[in-house]
Amino acid sequence: MATIDKSKFSFVKRDDFASESIDAPEYSYWRSVFREFFRKKSTILMLGILILIILMSFLYPMFANYDFNDVSKVNDFSARYIQPNAQYWFGTDSNGQSLFDGVWYGARNSILISVIATVITTVLGVLVGALWGISKTVDRIMIEVYNVISNVPQLLIVIVLTYSIGAGFWNLIFAMSVTSWIGTAYYIRVQILRYRDLEYNLASRTLGTPTLKMINKNILPQLISVIVTLVSQALPNFISYEAFLSFFGLGLPVTVPSLGRLISNYSQNVTTNAYLFWIPLTTLILVSLSLYMVGQNLADASDPRTHR
Secondary structure: OOOOOOHHEEEEEEOOHHHHHOOOOOOHHHHHHHHHHOOOOOHHHHHHHHHHHHHHHHHHHHHHHOOOOOOOOOOOHHHOOEEEOOOOOOOOOOOOOOOHHHHHHHHHHHHHHHHHHHHHHHHHHHHHHHHEEEEHHHHHHHHHHHHHHHOOOOHHHHHHHHHOOOOOOOHHHHHHHHHHHHOOOOHHHHHHOOOHHHHHHHHHHHHOOHHHHHHHHHHHHHHHHHHHHHHHHHHHHHHHHHHHHHOOOOOOOOOOHHHHHHHOOOOOHHHOOHHHHHHHHHHHHHHHEEEEEHHHHHHHHOOHHHOO
């Protein structure tokens, strides 16, 4: 019978806390979000374009001496319709105005309108939607309000309101957001219904957890990716609304530049001096597309099910 050489073995010390340690790597939600977000090359490209446009729109007007309504050069034929060059990057118009300045002043107003309207509709929609989904009393009232408002085209409401209250920066924001929030609220309500009666929420309600605390702690964190998706859709939608209304002379006053106003002013230059029309239109497309793609990729990355 073979003998065992005990010198080749050693006793392992007992560790009463070993069973409490976690061998899996530490998980950080936001670290995983940004890792997934920057994994796609399209995200980096569109994010770079979006940052460049935002910086130019908000920093450049601080240093440029530009007046959208200045026609002092209208009789200076040497300054009119200059093709894009090293001095005038986007060329000049019939008034001798630099299109480069006009585009960034206009983009600033268009982005501001979109962001403010999106913040209003998202915050109001999430708050109302959360109460709508968790309270059966609120649900009975709000479902009737939603049925009435949702059957009226949103664009028609915006057009009627802009006609009624007049042109203006804040008037346009009010017209675009006064009923837009209800669509967001309804979508949040549907999502809330998926989580409201899960076991841990029933347990919280049984233990006397206040409704608002249960919404804030148990349910809304589950909807981060949904909210980001709604924001990514609302931002380009509101920019499109502003461009559409400005194109037809609604929304902003004619003295206030915006991408929609520039496209409207230069719509007759589609073929002659086409740069006047296509450069603002291209900027509008880039703003809308980059906002949508960055938002959608962030929404995908915010979903824990996509984390590796």
